[in-house]
Amino acid sequence: MENNRRSFIKKLGVAGATAAIIPSSFASETKPVNLLNRQTKFTGNKTLNIALIGAGGMGVADTTTALSHDNINLLAVCDLYDARLEESKQRWGNSLFVTKDYKEILKRSDIDAVIIGTPDFWHKKMSVDALNAGKHVYCEKPMVHSVEEGNEIIKAWKKSGKIYMVGSQGMSSLGNEKAKELLAAGAIGTLNYAEGFWARNSAFGAWQYPIPDDASTQTVDWEKYISISEDRPFDPLRFFRWRNYLDYGTGMAGDLFVHLFSSLHFITNSYGPNKIAATGGLRHWDDGREVPDVLLGMFDYPDTKQHPAFNLSLRCNFVDGTSGSTFLKLVGSKGSMDIAWDSLTLKRNAGGESDDPFLAEKAKEESGRPDRKKLVPPLETIYKAQNGYKGAHYDHFANFFTAIRENGSVAEDPVFGFRAAAPALLCNESYKKNEFIDWDPENMKLG
Missing domain, CATH: 3.30.360.10 (Dihydrodipicolinate Reductase; domain 2)
Incomplete structure (x- = not known):
């Protein structure tokens, strides 16, 4: 000492x-x-194709940050609410593939990595499915909905050989x-x-x-939403x-x-x-x-x-x-x-x-x-x-993309x-x- x-x-x-x-x-x-400055250098120029699963507030923020990096292409978005799919096309282009079934995204061979920004109770299933499909995964925290789910993701990750980053972005901060x-x-x-x-x-x-005025079973796939949870009648609050x-x-x-x-x-x-x-x-x-x-x-x-x-x-x-x-x-x-x-x-x-x-x-x-x-x-x-520091969120994704390109590791596996x-x-x-x-x-x- x-x-x-x-x-x-x-x-x-x-x-x-x-x-x-x-x-x-x-x-x-x-x-x-x-002055704080970055100690870790992130490199790599290989183009990566990504998809977003869950286009709510955090999913959109994650994707926006991801796309601020060079050579990142967004090909697809999945969400269970119609308006979010339409907003995604308005935000990122009409050529975007949109769907309410995330497994359609996992079947695509041209997608390298997925961002999972869904409610917590879907994190484990989507993570395991994505890893088993050969996709790299950036999953929002807390990664699991219960402690019983943690080792299942770890097992799937080790078996897959893919990069898995958990999205507690402040972890990658200069502070x-x-x-x-x-x-x-x-x-x-x-x-x-x-x-x-x-x-x-x-x-x-x-x-x-906010609860959208058009929230209903006509615009929200409620049955798919609760398919791994308790069966309940449609409730926009939930x-x-x-x-x-x-x-x-x-x-x-x-x-x-x-x-x-x-x-x-x-x-x-x-x-x-x-x-x-x-x-x-x-x-x-x-x-x-x-x-x-x-x-x-x-x-x-x-x-x-x-x-x-x-x-x-x-x-x-x-x-x-x-x-x-x-x-x-x-x-x-x-x-x-x-x-x-x-x-x-x-x-x-x-x-x-x-x-x-x-x-x-x-x-x-x-x-x-x-x-x-x-x-x-x-x-x-x-x-x-x-001055010019792009923030922890930017650096967290830099770590993720560099690890994919260089077969490296991430700070938050x-x-x-x-x-x-x-x-x-x-x-x-x-x-x-x-x-x-x-x-x-x-x-x-x-x-």
Whole structure:
């Protein structure tokens, strides 16, 4: 750890190191800003043909990002609602092949990869079918609708030899890359606690998605939608606001906690927690939904080769005036990191003595009267993305396409994706049963 600490100081540079360690008036007024830049280079020019399965909000966003890359062609779109198919043609061209049967897409030999942006309960079946059909897969998080489905996808993926990327796109952010580097360098000392927070307040952000005026069994293939779920009469709420119902969605944990788990596990190299607890309630959005709009999670991470034992707390709130704020914080014995996708703030404990001779002497010179103590804030170093940064979503797809072209690997394969999804989904079990859940993160099974 000592070598890591000295390496970290060298990386900061003399000015940055002084500001990060010395409790002085200069340090309290100066917040060095460092530019984040990409460490991983993505290459490859082979043209890839893709198709979209599920043309709702996230599916459209994924496809738009995918098409912002060079040499990517969209050939087909599948959705169960007529208007989305028409909108897809308007958005991407009348020559687009559109269908309500995703298996028609999987039969096509000219399609290399599919994006799965459907409700969660279809993820496993479509993923396995696509892999068995020889397609590369980009599947939106949380990859599975229940923990029982995870190993089936992993098995199909390993058998197929294809690339499978889970869509927790923030994982590929510059902020996460810098956090991983700083943690390994000992910048915050020994990790002992982490927390994450996701807040929303708007109706759309709280899953009150608009219901089209023409929603009916004439425009929606309801029978196909529920064909792998419980038989119910047509309900536009369960189709267009599916996240509110456990038959189709995975609640706040599956939608948002999973992003935080993905980032945390990437930064720490963790397999996940071994004890899970959750509580919460329906505090505001009393619209018939089956899931809470305030959810709190607590998690124990065991001591492993990758990291020391630490605790994690997660909060999600759809009744919050901050309307969309999100963060991940890692706390250690010597400091903390506030991590966003395009920035990072490193805070070092103020007032601690340095064992670096130069810095220790510098601190004495600047202390003025040694008998006069000062109020000192945590000492900050700020990292921000360089101008022109295209974002984590863009880089996540870059990783996916490069892996396909070069027969490489991705940052969020099904094993990683399942280890992020499982503790999130088990929050729902803990909330429902009002009890702790034991989980074996290495072997990916209930304890």
